[in-house]
Amino acid sequence: MKVLNKNTDYAIRALLTLAANRGSYMSAKSIATQQGMPYQFLRRLLQELLKRNLIVSKGGVQGGFMLERDPHGIRVTELIEIFQGKVQVSECMFRKQICGNRAHCVLRHEIMRIEQVVQSEFEKVTIGKLLGDLQAANGPKLTTTGNQ
Amino acid sequence: MKVLNKNTDYAIRALLTLAANRGSYMSAKSIATQQGMPYQFLRRLLQELLKRNLIVSKGGVQGGFMLERDPHGIRVTELIEIFQGKVQVSECMFRKQICGNRAHCVLRHEIMRIEQVVQSEFEKVTIGKLLGDLQAANGPKLTTTGNQ
DNA sequence: ATTAACTGATACTCATTTGGTATCAATTAA
DNA sequence: TTAATTGATACCAAATGAGTATCAGTTAAT
Numbered sequence: 001m002k003v004l005n006k007n008t009d010y011a012i013r014a015l016l017t018l019a020a021n022r023g024s025y026m027s028a029k030s031i032a033t034q035q036g037m038p039y040q041f042l043r044r045l046l047q048e049l050l051k052r053n054l055i056v057s058k059g060g061v062q063g064g065f066m067l068e069r070d071p072h073g074i075r076v077t078e079l080i081e082i083f084q085g086k087v088q089v090s091e092c093m094f095r096k097q098i099c100g101n102r103a104h105c106v107l108r109h110e111i112m113r114i115e116q117v118v119q120s121e122f123e124k125v126t127i128g129k130l131l132g133d134l135q136a137a138n139g140p141k142l143t144t145t146g147n148q
Numbered sequence: 149m150k151v152l153n154k155n156t157d158y159a160i161r162a163l164l165t166l167a168a169n170r171g172s173y174m175s176a177k178s179i180a181t182q183q184g185m186p187y188q189f190l191r192r193l194l195q196e197l198l199k200r201n202l203i204v205s206k207g208g209v210q211g212g213f214m215l216e217r218d219p220h221g222i223r224v225t226e227l228i229e230i231f232q233g234k235v236q237v238s239e240c241m242f243r244k245q246i247c248g249n250r251a252h253c254v255l256r257h258e259i260m261r262i263e264q265v266v267q268s269e270f271e272k273v274t275i276g277k278l279l280g281d282l283q284a285a286n287g288p289k290l291t292t293t294g295n296q
Numbered sequence: 297a298t299t300a301a302c303t304g305a306t307a308c309t310c311a312t313t314t315g316g317t318a319t320c321a322a323t324t325a326a
Numbered sequence: 327t328t329a330a331t332t333g334a335t336a337c338c339a340a341a342t343g344a345g346t347a348t349c350a351g352t353t354a355a356t
Contacts (some may be wrong), residue, residue, distance in 0.1 A: 001232040025330040060324025084149040106282045207303040208353025
């Protein structure tokens with residue numbers, strides 16, 4: 001059972017890269033090269049982040065993407081929700097039979113509780129926090145095109 | 149993002165049914181009917197539980213399946229592991245490059261912590277506990293073939 | 297001994313999801 | 327004018343998920 005799929009995984013890393021490079025545009029190509037992720041795949045995912053206003057873009061030479069929101073406000077849960085949908089136990093709620101089965105209900109109750117715990121734990125993790133951890137561990141800068 | 153797939157979901161419910169019926173054999177057919185799950189699908193899943201010694205079986209007329217282990221010792225995490233694989237953040241550990249990327253490592257560290265929390269929360273949920281909750285809520289018996 | 301109700305084992309099918317690629321038009325700095 | 331870039335789609339292959347089908351062996355009851 002994988003918690004993060006490629007989209008979410010790459011999105012987190014792309015956003016970390018943009019966060020480390022705040023204030024200037026960075027091209028999809030350079031992010032892809034730097035982070036070792038497939039260019040076209042990354043592009044599609046950036047479009048999604050763009051549509052949701054986490055980043056802004058500029059076309060043409062010297063264009064690229066730039067982080068729009070405060071890194072500390074971007075939670076990993078938000079990214080999971082964007083690329084993998086809301087965390088849910090199983091699909092039972094989407095059916096007409098809402099817990100017609102009692103055993104399932106008990107299970108649901110128990111797991112909803114766990115969902116809460118998971119959710120609140122993930123809520124604590126933001127791009128800003130990750131970047132902070134990273135810089136504390138690695139020195140001042142995430143590997144960018146510039147200095148380093 | 150779905151936490152439980154059909155296999156795990158059905159397995160939990162099947163085990164709950166067997167736990168409520170401990171000591172006597174119960175056929176796959178009656179479990180399937182009672183719990184409203186596809187017969188063949190259930191059969192395959194029961195074979196898996198059999199192979200792992202959570203249940204025992206007897207062929208022929210009056211045959212069926214019976215819970216082998218103590219319901220309180222059967223954790224939901226164990227079932228998730230059987231049918232969905234061990235909970236993991238992403239696949240990075242399966243690659244030669246074990247965290248060649250530092251940003252990813254920070255993320256991993258953070259998420260491993262969460263994994264721990266999730267794991268320990270799920271550990272608390274056992275078939276025995278669920279059955280207890282169920283009976284407390286519903287009256288003495290899970291709907292079985294017999295009384296009720 | 298025969299039969300009907302079972303499990304054991306395996307092999308399909310089909311739809312969806314996942315991860316990744318390709319193409320082409322529009323934009324922009326140099 | 328050109329090269330570097332995004333915007334928007336459309337496509338592809340492999341894996342996964344959910345469910346079905348079949349047939350051989352076993353067993354209790356008659």
